[in-house]
Each structure stands twice: as structure tokens, then as C-alpha cells.
Amino acid sequence: MSAGPLLNIEDLSVALPEGADRRFAVQGVSLPLGRREVLCVVGESGSGKSVLANTVMGLLPAPALRVAGGRIMFDGQELTRLPEESYRELRGRRISMIFQEPMTALNPVLTIGEQIEEVLAAHGMADRRTRRERALELLAAMHLPDPPSLLGAYPFRLSGGQRQRVMIAAALALEPEILIADEPTTALDVTTQKQILRLIREIQERRRLSVLFITHDFGVVADIADKVAVMQHGSLVEYGVAAKVLDAPEHPYTQRLIAAVRRLEDGAEDARPVAAAEPLLEIKGLRKTYRSASGFFGLRKREVRAVDDVTLTIHQGETVGLVGESGSGKTTLGQLVVRLLPADGGELAFRGQEIRTARGARLLGLRKSIQMVFQDPFASLNPRHRVGRILTETPIRHGVTPAQAATRARELLHLVGLDVGAYDRFPHEFSGGQRQRIAIARALALDPELVVADEPVSALDVSVQAQVLELLADLRRRLNLSMLFITHDLRVASRICDRIAVMRGGVIVEIGSTRQIFGDPQHEYTRGLLDSIPGRSWLGIGGGAPVADRATMTL
Amino acid sequence: MKDLLAWSRHHWALLLGGGMLAVLAALTLAAPALYPEDPLSMVGPPDVRPFDEGFLFGTDSLGRDVAAGILHGARTSLLLGLVSTACSVLLGTGVGAVAGYFAGRVDDVLMRLTEFFQTIPSFMLALVLVAVLSPSIWTIVLAIAVVSWPPVARLVRAEFLSLRSRDFVKAAVVGGHPTHVIILRHILPNALTPIIVTGSLMVASAILLESALSFLGLGDRNNITWGFMIGAGRSMIRQAWWLSAIPGLAIFYTVLALNLLGQGLADLLNPLLARTRRA
Numbered sequence: 001m002s003a004g005p006l007l008n009i010e011d012l013s014v015a016l017p018e019g020a021d022r023r024f025a026v027q028g029v030s031l032p033l034g035r036r037e038v039l040c041v042v043g044e045s046g047s048g049k050s051v052l053a054n055t056v057m058g059l060l061p062a063p064a065l066r067v068a069g070g071r072i073m074f075d076g077q078e079l080t081r082l083p084e085e086s087y088r089e090l091r092g093r094r095i096s097m098i099f100q101e102p103m104t105a106l107n108p109v110l111t112i113g114e115q116i117e118e119v120l121a122a123h124g125m126a127d128r129r130t131r132r133e134r135a136l137e138l139l140a141a142m143h144l145p146d147p148p149s150l151l152g153a154y155p156f157r158l159s160g161g162q163r164q165r166v167m168i169a170a171a172l173a174l175e176p177e178i179l180i181a182d183e184p185t186t187a188l189d190v191t192t193q194k195q196i197l198r199l200i201r202e203i204q205e206r207r208r209l210s211v212l213f214i215t216h217d218f219g220v221v222a223d224i225a226d227k228v229a230v231m232q233h234g235s236l237v238e239y240g241v242a243a244k245v246l247d248a249p250e251h252p253y254t255q256r257l258i259a260a261v262r263r264l265e266d267g268a269e270d271a272r273p274v275a276a277a278e279p280l281l282e283i284k285g286l287r288k289t290y291r292s293a294s295g296f297f298g299l300r301k302r303e304v305r306a307v308d309d310v311t312l313t314i315h316q317g318e319t320v321g322l323v324g325e326s327g328s329g330k331t332t333l334g335q336l337v338v339r340l341l342p343a344d345g346g347e348l349a350f351r352g353q354e355i356r357t358a359r360g361a362r363l364l365g366l367r368k369s370i371q372m373v374f375q376d377p378f379a380s381l382n383p384r385h386r387v388g389r390i391l392t393e394t395p396i397r398h399g400v401t402p403a404q405a406a407t408r409a410r411e412l413l414h415l416v417g418l419d420v421g422a423y424d425r426f427p428h429e430f431s432g433g434q435r436q437r438i439a440i441a442r443a444l445a446l447d448p449e450l451v452v453a454d455e456p457v458s459a460l461d462v463s464v465q466a467q468v469l470e471l472l473a474d475l476r477r478r479l480n481l482s483m484l485f486i487t488h489d490l491r492v493a494s495r496i497c498d499r500i501a502v503m504r505g506g507v508i509v510e511i512g513s514t515r516q517i518f519g520d521p522q523h524e525y526t527r528g529l530l531d532s533i534p535g536r537s538w539l540g541i542g543g544g545a546p547v548a549d550r551a552t553m554t555l
Numbered sequence: 556m557k558d559l560l561a562w563s564r565h566h567w568a569l570l571l572g573g574g575m576l577a578v579l580a581a582l583t584l585a586a587p588a589l590y591p592e593d594p595l596s597m598v599g600p601p602d603v604r605p606f607d608e609g610f611l612f613g614t615d616s617l618g619r620d621v622a623a624g625i626l627h628g629a630r631t632s633l634l635l636g637l638v639s640t641a642c643s644v645l646l647g648t649g650v651g652a653v654a655g656y657f658a659g660r661v662d663d664v665l666m667r668l669t670e671f672f673q674t675i676p677s678f679m680l681a682l683v684l685v686a687v688l689s690p691s692i693w694t695i696v697l698a699i700a701v702v703s704w705p706p707v708a709r710l711v712r713a714e715f716l717s718l719r720s721r722d723f724v725k726a727a728v729v730g731g732h733p734t735h736v737i738i739l740r741h742i743l744p745n746a747l748t749p750i751i752v753t754g755s756l757m758v759a760s761a762i763l764l765e766s767a768l769s770f771l772g773l774g775d776r777n778n779i780t781w782g783f784m785i786g787a788g789r790s791m792i793r794q795a796w797w798l799s800a801i802p803g804l805a806i807f808y809t810v811l812a813l814n815l816l817g818q819g820l821a822d823l824l825n826p827l828l829a830r831t832r833r834a
Contacts (some may be wrong), residue, residue: 380722394730
């Protein structure tokens with residue numbers, strides 16, 4: 001083995017098509033990836049980190065993106081000028097890749113076995129029996145349950161985490177030297193994320209792999225990286241050993257990003273005791289079951305208890321976090337509160353008024369008092385309406401005169417930190433964070449008392465997340481808002497919530513003040529969630545033993 | 556100026572299609588002035604070849620002026636195409652929007668109805684309708700509308716099904732807007748692009764359908780149409796092929812123009828393209 005790096009990116013530039021917002025997706029990046037090393041490339045959306053990964057893999061979407069300069073040296077070969085045929089030999093056999101979305105990365109009409117064996121067959125493993133044995137071996141190595149029956153299973157039967165394991169198995173089928181992982185855990189729940197990270201680390205050590213790991217999450221970096229490269233607007237701004245970059249970042253951008261992550265952990269320092277305040281929203285024994293018919297003539301009925309006997313009270317001026325993984329029923333509960341869905345049973349009262357049965361004028365009155373902020377600011381604003389219309393339409397519906405609504409809309413824009421010029425523009429002219437500010441302004445346009453915020457920062461970059469959370473915290477103080485804050489991310493919840501309710505399988509398993517939940521979690525599931533927060537020991541969250549893997553990681 | 560050039564290079568299909576249609580419309584409007592005689596009356600000797608004896612496209616076996624027929628026929632064909640398409644788009648959008656927005660039972664009932672129409676061969680149905688109702692320009696419009704709304708309904712339903720679960724629609728519900736406002740002002744504008752594009756292509760197929768009906772002798776006898784001219788020229792195809800070919804070319808020209816316009820509109824209305832242009 002030679003001493004130099006296995007993969008060396010030298011002064012690489014990738015040009016964007018004309019008319020894009022900048023000339024290069026990746027500009028002058030030099031980055032070595034050593035043998036048996038995990039290199040994390042961190043950056044926010046648009047930083048060029050995924051383009052970098054795709055360039056190494058020779059997967060740039062030509063002719064839109066092309067290499068404009070520099071070299072990628074891999075084991076004496078120059079990759080950027082490699083003909084497609086030689087690249088095909090390289091891919092899978094020596095460099096492999098896994099992707100963000102395990103739900104779409106597997107072909108739904110092929111069995112798991114066929115998809116893994118396909119990789120082997122494509123690279124010349126002709127014998128069927130050897131292929132099958134190898135596939136079984138791989139699945140077993142991924143700690144997947146019952147590999148023999150899994151070989152004949154179709155992807156829809158597997159969970160997201162299991163699919164990602166299958167993807168990793170397929171990527172490792174030919175024992176590559178480099179694994180490129182493009183946000184492989186971003187689409188997964190935290191507990192699953194933790195398992196996948198552990199698995200990647202394990203196989204990396206066992207198979208002496210080099211891993212190029214693309215992520216936006218410094219928590220994940222802390223858990224897995226040996227070296228860290230930070231990218232901003234296509235340029236490399238910082239590169240170094242993980243511990244050094246994480247604990248003593250040099251570049252101001254890195255410092256800002258890390259500060260944004262760390263700040264999330266401070267906990268709601270201004271958490272107020274609110275027991276004395278009167279209850280605003282009272283949920284008692286609320287139930288919602290989804291029924292779907294399947295099979296011939298819908299004879300087989302399936303039932304999912306999305307919300308199962310949930311009891312929760314939100315007091316005046318209080319922010320309650322609703323934390324859970326996907327499928328826990330947290331979004332359903334939020335939609336029941338704003339009456340986007342009808343409940344099946346239980347009580348749901350706002351200031352003593354039953355929400356479930358409200359109709360006509362009474363429902364309109366409730367709608368005025370309870371508003372919602374949605375997760376994806378790209379989907380929650382009508383792309384065909386100007387911001388002014390988005391902000392005034394609903395107040396006008398509730399009887400405000402157009403002139404008053406327009407004045408109020410301009411005030412709201414100012415309140416959420418946007419320029420008044422935004423009034424006449426379309427949503428697509430704004431960034432994600434700005435759009436979420438518009439969505440928040442829309443929710444506030446009716447002066448509601450309760451805002452249901454469904455993952456309001458999950459679609460945003462970390463630094464923007466911090467800004468929007470600050471805005472929400474500031475608004476709720478100034479306007480004495482109450483909030484039901486739905487999130488999958490305990491770190492985010494800790495930043496803004498007075499109390500946190502942990503939800504799982506439609507049931508609230510634990511509820512307590514933010515400090516209690518973080519400091520002294522009672523339920524086993526809550527402890528598991530806390531334990532799965534990426535970079536937990538680096539961030540120094542919560543009690544209990546630090547993550548054990550940390551010691552082996554810095555070896 | 557430079558922007559305009561770039562814009563027209565990008566939207567050449569729209570400009571070309573629109574331009575071709577504008578020429579056609581101008582000629583159609585000018586028809587009564589250019590050829591004041593009834594295009595169905597005999598104005599010259601029979602079987603004059605094109606460019607002979609002052610007849611641009613010659614005359615047919617009864618001595619009718621082919622050029623006059625083409626221009627006067629354009630009015631009927633275009634009118635038929637536009638009116639029947641407008642009717643079927645309105646009907647299809649209404650059915651599709653209601654089915655897609657309310658989903659569930661309503662959707663089931665409306666979609667079975669749509670499928671009922673789709674499973675009957677559309678040309679046969681149009682033929683029967685026109686034959687039963689006696690051929691006139693309005694029964695032909697009706698027949699074409701009745702057979703061509705189901706695809707629109709399915710398209711609009713699919714758009715509505717995906718749009719109704721978008722967060723901006725939920726935001727409108729939470730804002731307390733009534734259902735018809737949500738359907739008409741929030742969802743419909745977002746579904747308009749494919750509707751307009753399909754509509755422009757449907758005008759073309761309506762003209763073709765009318766031609767086919769006229770060819771079989773089920774056209775409106777009082778109004779000359781291109782299909783009728785092709786049908787009338789059929790018996791002479793060996794001696795005078797141009798009698799069928801010239802109206803055929805007119806149909807080809809119109810359908811091509813409409814297709815170009817449809818494609819151009821699709822590009823123009825696509826907000827994604829608009830965004831990249833702006834960036």
C-alpha cells in the first residue's frame with residue numbers, strides 16, 4: 001500500500017449552465033481521501049457537496065454540468081477524462097455509491113435478491129449459485145433479519161432503514177475500496193439513522209473502506225467522521241481532522257454553522273411555568289383511525305390507529321412540542337386540531353368550545369383563532385398567487401376590508417423580518433427560509449391565539465432553521481401565542497418548547513417539561529430517542545452514558 | 556430588444572403556431588370579401604386544373620371553386636373545433652375537478668360514468684348521435700363534445716387529486732375559505748397548464764373528427780367544410796387528386812399550427828421554465 005491518499009481531488013471545478021445564479025457548482029476544490037478514512041463533506045443546500053460526490057462517481061448530468069478544470073486522481077488514474085466504458089468497470093467494483101432516498105432507490109418490481117445479484121452479474125459473476133450465496137452473505141452482514149426469505153421479497157415489504165441496508169449491501173457486493181454516501185440517513189428516523197451510521201462505521205472498519213460521506217448535519221459528522229470538509233457556495237472553506245474542526249473551527253462560516261447547531265441544544269432557557277394560566281386547548285381521549293380496504297372487492301380491511309386515546313392540554317401562552325418518528329401520528333393530531341381531518345372519538349375543545357362538531361360561523365370563528373404553519377414552504381404557498389394576495393385573502397374572507405388587510409399584510413412582512421417589497425412578488429422568488437417567514441406571516445394574519453406548527457423548520461438549512469426558530473420564539477413572546485410544535489427532531493423541540501410530549505404509534509408515551517424530558521426521561525422510548533440524537537456526546541446532551549462508539553471513532 | 560430576441564428564440568413554437576393561426580383567421584375573415592359567391596354554387600366549368608382559367612385551386616366536377624371552398628370551409632371547421640372543444644373542456648374540467656377534489660364515493664360515481672363514455676368507440680358514438688339527431692352544425696358540435704370530454708375529466712381529476720393534498724390547499728381550508736373558492740381560485744389555476752395544452756390539441760382532433768363525419772356524408776349540408784370537400788373529391792381521386800389533397804393540406808396546416816401553439820403554451824405556462832429563465 002502506498003502512503004498517498006487513495007482518492008485525490010485536485011483543484012476541481014464544475015461549471016453550471018449559463019444563466020444559473022453562479023458560474024461554478026464546485027469551484028477549485030482540493031480534497032484528499034485517505035485509505036480507511038471517513039471523510040465527511042458538510043454544507044447547506046446548494047453548497048455543491050452532492051455535485052462533488054457525483055463528479056467523483058462520473059454521474060454528472062451532462063451537458064448541464066461539466067468538469068471545467070482540475071483532476072480527480074484515483075489509484076494512478078485520472079477520473080474526469082475517463083471514457084464511459086472504463087468508468088462502468090470502476091463503478092460498483094472499486095467505487096460505490098448509496099443515495100439519500102431508500103424509498104425510490106430500489107426498483108419496486110424486482111425482488112431484493114434480483115437487485116443484489118444483478119450487480120454481481122453485471123460485473124461478470126456468472127454462476128447463479130455463487131451469486132446467491134454472496135447475496136445471502138451480504139444481507140447477513142447488514143444485520144438484516146432472515147436473509148433467505150428476504151432474497152425473494154419485494155422492496156415494499158421493507159422499512160426505510162431496511163431498504164437502506166439493502167442498498168448498502170448492493171453497494172458493497174463487489175468489495176469496493178471507496179463508498180460514497182450521499183446523505184444516506186437524511187430520509188430516515190433518528191433511531192434508524194443511528195443504526196445505519198453504526199453499520200456504516202462497522203463495515204468501514206471491517207472491510208478497510210474509505211468513505212466519502214455527504215451530509216448537512218454536524219451531529220452526524222461528530223458521530224462518524226475522521227476528517228471533515230466544509231463547503232459553502234461551491235468552495236471548500238475548511239478541511240481538517242474531525243475533532244479539531246468540530247471543537248475549534250477556524251473559518252467564520254464553520255463557526256456560524258456549528259454555533260447554530262450548538263445553540264439548538266441550549267434548551268428553552270426562558271421556559272415559563274404556565275400551570276397557572278388557563279387552558280386554551282383541551283384534548284381528551286382523542287381518537288383517529290385510518291381504514292383502507294385492500295384485496296379483492298375491498299374484502300380485507302386494514303386499520304391504522306393514527307391517534308389513539310390522546311389527552312393533552314395546551315395553556316395560554318404555552319408552547320408544547322409533539323415529538324415522534326414518522327408514523328407516530330403527530331401530524332394527524334395536528335390536523336385534527338385545525339380540523340383538516342375529522343376525529344373518530346374523544347373531545348377536542350378550544351376555550352371550552354368543541355372543535356369537532358363546530359359548523360358554519362362557529363367553525364369560521366375557530367379557524368380565525370387556530371392557524372397552522374406547514375413543513376414545506378415550497379408547497380404551502382400557492383405558486384400562482386402574489387405574496388400580497390396570500391397574506392390578505394384570508395383576512396378578507398373573515399370580514400377585514402381589503403385596505404386594512406393590505407396595511408396589516410405590510411406590517412406582518414415587517415414583523416417576520418421581510419422587506420415590504422415582498423408584497424408584490426411571487427413565492428418562487430424567495431428562498432426557503434424567506435418563504436417560511438411568509439407562511440408564518442400568513443398564519444399570523446388573523447391574530448390567532450393558537451398556532452399549530454407542523455415541522456416548520458425541517459425543510460430548512462441549519463443556519464436558517466436557527467433564524468426561523470428565533471423568529472417563532474420572539475413572536476410567541478411578543479404576541480403571547482400558544483403553539484403546538486410538531487417535530488421529529490428533539491434538538492429543535494428543546495430550543496422552543498416549554499413542554500414536550502413524546503408520541504409513538506398514536507399514543508403519547510411521555511409528557512413533561514423540556515428540562516425533565518432531556519434531563520430525566522422516564523419512558524424507555526424517550527431514552528432511545530435521546531440516545532439517537534446524532535453527535536449527542538459531542539453536544540453533551542442529556543444524562544446517561546455517552547455513546548460508546550465515540551472512543552473507537554477517533555482511533 | 557435583445558430580451559425580445561431571446562424570448563422569441565425560446566418560444567418559437569408559440570410564435571410560429573400563433574402566426575400560422577393568425578394567417579388562417581385573417582383569410583377566414585376575408586373569405587366573404589374575396590369570394591362573395593356561395594362556395595357551394597357552380598361558378599365555372601367543371602374539372603379546371605389548379606391555376607387555370609383564373610381559379611387558384613381549380614374547380615371540382617360540378618364547377619365549384621375549390622379556393623372558395625377552402626376559405627369558407629375554414630370558418631366552419633375552426634368554429635366547430637373551437638366551440639366543441641370549449642364545451643368538452645368545460646364539461647371535462649367540471650367533472651374532473653369535482654371527482655378529484657371530493658374523491659371517495661363522488662369520485663367513484665363520476666369516474667364510472669366517464670369510463671362508460673370511454674369504453675364506447677368514440678367515432679361510432681359521434682356517428683350515431685349525428686345520425687339520430689339529424690346532421691347540423693350544432694348536433695355535430697354536440698356529438699364531438701360528448702365523445703371528447705372523458706380524457707379531460709381524467710386529466711383534471713388526476714391534477715386535482717395531487718393538488719388537493721398540497722399544503723397551500725390545506726392552508727386555504729384552515730383559513731376558512733369555502734369549497735368553491737378553494738376549487739376555483741386555489742387549485743384550478745395550478746391545473747390550468749395541462750388543460751390549456753390538451754385543449755389546443757383537442758381543437759385539432761375535433762376538426763379531424765368533423766372531417767371524418769363529413770367525409771361519410773353526415774356533415775352539415777348547408778355549410779361547406781374541408782371534410783366534405785375531401786369526401787366529394789374522393790370519387791375523382793384518380794383523375795383529379797388535388798380535389799382531395801388541397802383540403803387535406805388545409806387540415807394538416809391547421810392541425811400543425813394548433814399543435815405548435817399547444818406545445819408553445821405548455822412551455823410558456825410552465826412555472827419551472829419561467830423560474831429558470833428569471834434566475
